[in-house]
Amino acid sequence: MFDKLVSHLLKARRCVVLTGAGISAESGVPTFRGKEGLWGKFKPEELASMEAFIASPKIVWEWYNWRRELIGKVRPNAGHLAIVNMAGFFEDFTLVTQNVDGLHALAGSKSILELHGNIYRNKCVDCEKIFESLGEIDPADIPQCCVCGGKVRPDIVWFGEMLDPEIIDAAFERSEQADIFFSIGTSAEVHPAATLPVVAKSHGAILVEINVEETPLTELADYHFSGKSGEILPQIVSQMKEERAMARISELS
Numbered sequence: 001m002f003d004k005l006v007s008h009l010l011k012a013r014r015c016v017v018l019t020g021a022g023i024s025a026e027s028g029v030p031t032f033r034g035k036e037g038l039w040g041k042f043k044p045e046e047l048a049s050m051e052a053f054i055a056s057p058k059i060v061w062e063w064y065n066w067r068r069e070l071i072g073k074v075r076p077n078a079g080h081l082a083i084v085n086m087a088g089f090f091e092d093f094t095l096v097t098q099n100v101d102g103l104h105a106l107a108g109s110k111s112i113l114e115l116h117g118n119i120y121r122n123k124c125v126d127c128e129k130i131f132e133s134l135g136e137i138d139p140a141d142i143p144q145c146c147v148c149g150g151k152v153r154p155d156i157v158w159f160g161e162m163l164d165p166e167i168i169d170a171a172f173e174r175s176e177q178a179d180i181f182f183s184i185g186t187s188a189e190v191h192p193a194a195t196l197p198v199v200a201k202s203h204g205a206i207l208v209e210i211n212v213e214e215t216p217l218t219e220l221a222d223y224h225f226s227g228k229s230g231e232i233l234p235q236i237v238s239q240m241k242e243e244r245a246m247a248r249i250s251e252l253s
Helices: 003-011 021-025 050-055 057-071 078-087 103-107 165-177 195-202 229-252
Strands: 014-019 092-097 112-114 117-124 152-156 180-184 206-211 223-226
Touching: 003 206, 003 229, 014 021, 014 078, 014 165, 014 195, 021 229, 050 057, 057 117, 057 152, 078 092, 078 103, 078 229, 092 165, 112 165, 165 195, 180 195, 195 206, 206 229
Parallel strands: 014 092, 014 180, 092 112, 180 206, 206 223
Antiparallel strands: 117 152
């Protein structure tokens, strides 16, 4: 099933992996769009915006504390772990994610390009100074920036905000240089992230899509595997390990 792809992977030098909500959903990360519970009457876009924070910072922080508590109970799945193992096969490996849950780092991935930020990180609403850890934020007494005095907010790209130019530029640069590009659990509809695999393909990369359903990217992909990343990626990595081991034995004999 994976023979031809694995052959390509073992010859490649540069690999880029883009992950979306699908891989997090396999770990049980909620979408926060449910109709039940305290926050059911709100849409995420009504809370994840600068306008909402300016109008009601206490409510916004109460929502993010609730989200952090829920995500904190979730653990990386086999797909996250397979990506960690896959990285060791390439001279240059780049992980780009649209997810803010920190599960890739928890799994052991390094130097992650987090396009939409990280729910556990904070920053100043005014000068954008980063605060890696401030513990649980008291919505009734929001910390102030030690540099400018501005209120601390989650380091998340909110609705209406631009992505960090350094991060998205790096993602495009790595995509242009990739020999192999994986799109995993993404809808391929949220831009500019959805453009990354297209750019990689146009620069000669082999494009691999892993998703439980077809997307606008499916017809463009060289390989499309329908299913969960936690089931498919471990099989690919396992076969890569086996074939590399066999090649080394062959060299020694």
